[in-house]
Amino acid sequence: MKYVNVASSETVTFRSGEQEATWKFAESIRGTNVDLGVLLPGVPDAQGVRVYIDRSHLFTGG
Numbered sequence: 001m002k003y004v005n006v007a008s009s010e011t012v013t014f015r016s017g018e019q020e021a022t023w024k025f026a027e028s029i030r031g032t033n034v035d036l037g038v039l040l041p042g043v044p045d046a047q048g049v050r051v052y053i054d055r056s057h058l059f060t061g062g
Contacts, residue, residue, distance in 0.1 A: 001049055004036070008056035016045040031055035 011024040014036070021040045031054055037047035044051055 001045075003050040003052060005052045007054045009058070011051065014043065015039060016043050018024065019043050019044075025051075025053050027056040027058060028053050029056060 004012075006025050008025060008031075009025045011022060013022045014021060019042075021043055023039055031052070033050050033052045035047070036049040036051050037043075039051070040046040
């Protein structure tokens, strides 16, 4: 996997083999992206996977 798209305020569980990690993404006004390996350093397969966080419709009115 090279990337994953998530929505602001979404909670996602990532699985790699028998490992599992859950992350709740904060509300983002402009949208952003981050390396999943930074969020989940204990999951080796997370390194190099980009997470694209959609901007929040709650705060942008859309």
